[in-house]
Amino acid sequence: MPDHKVVSKEEWVAKRKELLKKEKELTRQRDQIAKERRELPWVAIDKEYVFDGPKGKEKLSDLFDGRTQLIVYHFMFQPDWTEGCKSCSLLADNYDSVIVHLRERDTNMVTISRAEFDKIEPFRKRMGWKFKWLSSFNSDFNDDFHVSFPGDPKDQKQVYYNYAMTTFPSSEGPGISVFHKDRDGKIFHTYSSYGRGLEEFMIMYSLLDIVPKGRNEEGLPYPMAWVRHHDKYGDQTFKDIYVELLTKKS
Incomplete structure (x- = not known):
């Protein structure tokens, strides 16, 4: 016998309906949060960020690629690392194949890391990913969006991450940021999420959450x-x- 409560089909359906009510409440809450997220005020980007990518030097404005919306995944890849973060790699496995669909909704998505491009590109090819991946090595982009931290993480210094001062176990942190470009070419920062907020973009966790053993x-x-x-x-x-x-x- 399984080490879990076993009931009749009728009792199971009754319990399932109770849970379904809560799931529907959560869906409505998610819809409301998504609406409030879209209604957040924007911040104008006044600095010109330049990245190294497959086409050489590219500005932030170039990364929209004809769209008005841009999603950037801040992938943890420190300049002296030999490969990218394994947890970020898991998340990248989740979004690599959906970018073609995003582009049909006026949205482009790219990945940016602090490692130099000559180190990024071989790793991207090794992993079989198709997404565009650029280096912010020669810019302040990672610092300004609080995903790179100076000093040795072993010193346990306080850093600003996920909108609060905290200690962090690495000199790099994961995150996702969203930008909008208006018809005059002006760019605005509209949203960023860090830490466990990134679980929202991992279908793997959503699937594990429905199996008996969970995560x-x-x-x-x-x-x-x-x-x-x-x-x-x-x-x-x-x-x-x-x-x-x-x-x-x-």
Whole structure:
């Protein structure tokens, strides 16, 4: 017998309907939050950001690519790292294939990291991603959007991340930012989200949330400790990964 309550189909349907009411309430709340998000005031971008990409030097205004809306994913990739962050890579797996659909809704999406482009491009190709990925190495972009932090994270200094002063375990942080360009070419910052706010863009977590074991991350050193680059899982089973992580934790 399973280690879980088992009931008749009729009782299950009754319980499912109770939960459905809450799910519908959550859907309405999400709709309201989305409306309030769209109604946030904007901030004009007065600085000219220039990035290094597949076409050479490109300005922020170029990244809209004929659209009026631009989404930027701030991908953690420090200049001295040999590969990009594995958790950011998981999120990138989620959005890579949907950009073609976004472009049909007057929206472009690009990825930006602080690592130099010559290091970014081989990693992008290794992972098989199609999205445009640029380097902000020679600009203040990462600093201005609070996803890069000076100093050694081991010093436990307070940094500004997710709209508050906090300690952060890395010199890079993940985030997503949105921009609008008007008919005169003026660019505005409309929205940014960080930390757990990024789970909103991970279909994998939404799927895990409907299975009996859920995310199954309790007891790990940190919630996403099990995540690997998608080309690194190989023959290692989830049990092998958990044993490895729990051994490190102890």
